[in-house]
Amino acid sequence: MDIPFNKPYLTGKELVYIEDAVKKGKISGNGYYTHLCHDFFERRYGFNKCLLTTSCTDALEMATLLIDIKEGDEVIMPSYTFVSTANAFVLRGATIIFADSRTDHPGIDEDHIEALITKKTKAIVPVHYAGVACDMDKIMALAAKYNLYVIEDAAQAIDSFYIGKDGVKRALGSIGHLAAFSFHETKNIISGEGGMLAINDTRFSERAEVIWEKGTNRSAFFRGEVDKYGWVDVGSSFLPSEIIAAFLWAQLENIVDIQQVRKSHWEYYNNKLQNWALENEIQLPILPSFATNNGHMFYIVCKSIEQRQSIIEKLKSKKILSVFHYISLHGSPFYKNSYIGRDLSESDRYSDRLLRLPMFYELDVQEIINAL
Amino acid sequence: MDIPFNKPYLTGKELVYIEDAVKKGKISGNGYYTHLCHDFFERRYGFNKCLLTTSCTDALEMATLLIDIKEGDEVIMPSYTFVSTANAFVLRGATIIFADSRTDHPGIDEDHIEALITKKTKAIVPVHYAGVACDMDKIMALAAKYNLYVIEDAAQAIDSFYIGKDGVKRALGSIGHLAAFSFHETKNIISGEGGMLAINDTRFSERAEVIWEKGTNRSAFFRGEVDKYGWVDVGSSFLPSEIIAAFLWAQLENIVDIQQVRKSHWEYYNNKLQNWALENEIQLPILPSFATNNGHMFYIVCKSIEQRQSIIEKLKSKKILSVFHYISLHGSPFYKNSYIGRDLSESDRYSDRLLRLPMFYELDVQEIINAL
CATH class of the missing domain: 3.40.640.10 (Type I PLP-dependent aspartate aminotransferase-like (Major domain))
Known part of the structure; x- marks a missing residue:
């Protein structure tokens, strides 16, 4: 990559x-x-x-x-x-x-x-x-x-x-x-x-x-x-x-600088992807009014698992690695037989559709924007 | 020190x-x-x-x-x-x-x-x-x-x-x-x-x-x-x-060298302390016939806790740090009320009398010998 x-x-x-x-x-x-x-x-x-x-x-x-x-x-x-x-x-x-x-x-x-x-x-x-x-x-x-x-x-x-x-x-x-x-x-x-x-x-x-x-x-x-x-x-x-x-x-010792750079990457993603997200029915991160942003992660929520897979593949073809991660723990091999609660549809939705875009200090966010 | x-x-x-x-x-x-x-x-x-x-x-x-x-x-x-x-x-x-x-x-x-x-x-x-x-x-x-x-x-x-x-x-x-x-x-x-x-x-x-x-x-x-x-x-x-x-x-990558040096320190201690140990009723390490030595630790077993304390202090006065360590776990604050077995007199003996002499790669063992 x-x-x-x-x-x-x-x-x-x-x-x-x-x-x-x-x-x-x-x-x-x-x-x-x-x-x-x-x-x-x-x-x-x-x-x-x-x-x-x-x-x-x-x-x-x-x-x-x-x-x-x-x-x-x-x-x-x-x-x-x-x-x-x-x-x-x-x-x-x-x-x-x-x-x-x-x-x-x-x-x-x-x-x-x-x-x-x-x-x-x-x-x-x-x-x-x-x-x-x-x-x-x-x-x-x-x-x-x-x-x-x-x-x-x-x-x-x-x-x-x-x-x-x-x-x-x-x-x-x-x-x-x-x-x-x-x-x-x-x-x-x-x-x-x-x-x-x-x-x-x-x-x-x-x-x-x-x-x-x-x-x-x-x-x-x-x-x-x-x-x-x-x-x-x-x-x-x-x-x-x-x-x-x-x-x-x-x-x-460098936390102020690190945080400033990461937050500016995050803002850049968020500003530049607005139209693309709207056109593709993709949800960008929503911050509740009581929360601040620490520039840790820029994620998108796709409209379907298929759309996520196609974005992953498109980025991969341009040698860019994007990743998803958690699979709802209540449905995991280890816990599913012990789980007796109701369906957790929002959790499953993020499991299927959330995608994390590259995020690190030395990243040039514009390259990801171009690829998308 | x-x-x-x-x-x-x-x-x-x-x-x-x-x-x-x-x-x-x-x-x-x-x-x-x-x-x-x-x-x-x-x-x-x-x-x-x-x-x-x-x-x-x-x-x-x-x-x-x-x-x-x-x-x-x-x-x-x-x-x-x-x-x-x-x-x-x-x-x-x-x-x-x-x-x-x-x-x-x-x-x-x-x-x-x-x-x-x-x-x-x-x-x-x-x-x-x-x-x-x-x-x-x-x-x-x-x-x-x-x-x-x-x-x-x-x-x-x-x-x-x-x-x-x-x-x-x-x-x-x-x-x-x-x-x-x-x-x-x-x-x-x-x-x-x-x-x-x-x-x-x-x-x-x-x-x-x-x-x-x-x-x-x-x-x-x-x-x-x-x-x-x-x-x-x-x-x-x-x-x-x-x-x-x-x-x-x-x-x-340097394990052969490290082991050789530590074992030679150990042998030096062991050779040079024989007479001193005999004179002071101190037990030097005994290796069972089925065991090898890896030069990890050179310890002595004193004839009493008082003798150990006096050796610690003598070395300390010459700015050399020697340490003891384990206190029998069966008599520890955490476990003594749960312990129902017999007295473990050998364990207690090592707790009271075992003393570890300095041991590290760059050590000049002769300095400890001189001090003792």
Whole structure:
């Protein structure tokens, strides 16, 4: 392909910082660059506490341990999402209650959540698809009413915001009790594989650190808060190497530039494709009024699966790679026999018809426009 | 400290390969360098199949999913080990049955395992402490007799071997059904944080790949074996970034040199400390006849906890850092109330008296000898 779907962008300092991490004599986790990244996120986005993880999947798994998900607990999430959103909870024995997507956007239909809540419901997991906010006022109100946890799947949602009914603009990932981010190479800010847990509910702060450090109180020990450290809880090795944190730090130093470029690509797509979309009965992204755009993804919703396939092939013939992704999880080989809810037609519609166009820093969007 | 306990060693090619990985346009997992590493391990050590992971902990967690550990299953392992050996199984609901260490070595006392086996026992987890083999003939015979799985915790055991009763020398990690390795910065071969699962029992090969790829059949899809990929199983994001794999590859290219240097450090310690050890009633490492040495760790066993403390302090006054580590898991804050077995006096003895001396590639061992 001449134009790939994604191309990891280097700011130029990644290898410098990796070399520096090695020179500092520490390349395992929880070192100098990890702390720089934590501080950056906490200050810039108002997260109470941040912990880098080896993936967004791992951040979600930390969240399931923190809210103590057990066999039989029910968790409500959209069906149109990545497998990890569900797997993290399935690993703890939860039953997944899949919700449909909005008609104007692939995010969870907030108005359908309440009907899915039972006495077994423990959490709602809104996924900010394409970095576009779910209606968090509605979701947090439901959580308060039914005493549920909200875990934001903010994998795609770095540097994006929700504007509440009170007019206040809050960073995605800072609203739910916990939130999971991804720095996978296809994201805006990358470290190859990588993620982060944002801990907004302070009740979880101390235990989050223990679970992150393999179930030990090692961090408290090194701060001098306990006189020896040992096995105090369940946990895993959720923390990434300083090599990964050093790479990520180089990206964060350039987040303003990266975001500006991606958002301008997105605007360019959106402006130039208006007529083409109208002529071909294709839906361009719709941003709800409470959501901002972080330039993560430019997608289109085709009028049919056949039209999508023909666009994929047309672009391929011009050596441009476009991709679709999620297949509704409620109809997946793994879960379809366990799914007993109603049809999720919007979710299936996005599964069949949503197409993602190339989006990366060094992209020349006009080349895609020309090809279309 | 003038002499740290550990210092990560760079072969010189790590940053070159990381840069190359970025240039290849792919820094997420399961790419060029990941495959190089897999092939290297499979060829060199005779593992049936290898999968890099983000940590040894994660490799152990993959193993628990593969052998389908469930609530109430019992798993036998030494108490003198790292918390992750146990946590990986606790996360799946297993009851941990702790065994004592050998009198001549911190590894599990193989002769005490059979008495711990019940109808609920599902696996034995021998830990090759300091890269020194457990008696795998005995352990595999028990596994065969009682139909159990053997998961080798080979975190410290890269490039070390077991010589069986048949005289054949087999790589540690190639004998049990599954084995977990660590590339944490304190190990011989490093990637900051990192690990690997070796899959020796071919029944697990296909599912291991699925679990590794977040419960999807993505790998089979890219090989053209299935026509679409989706959610087919539980799983997690176990695979490390290509950044980590590229770093690891630079280390593997130099494994012969690294091993030679570390083993010579070890021999130097062992030769030069004989008299001092005798005079101070200190036990130097004892290698069972069936085990090889991989130069991972040089430890001493003091005659008392007080003697250990005085040696730590003496070295510290000369700006040399020596460390102890495991505290018997059966007596940990997390597990002591659940532990109902007998006293594990050997395990407690190593907890109180074992001391690790500095060990890294660029170390001048004579400086430690002088200080002692």
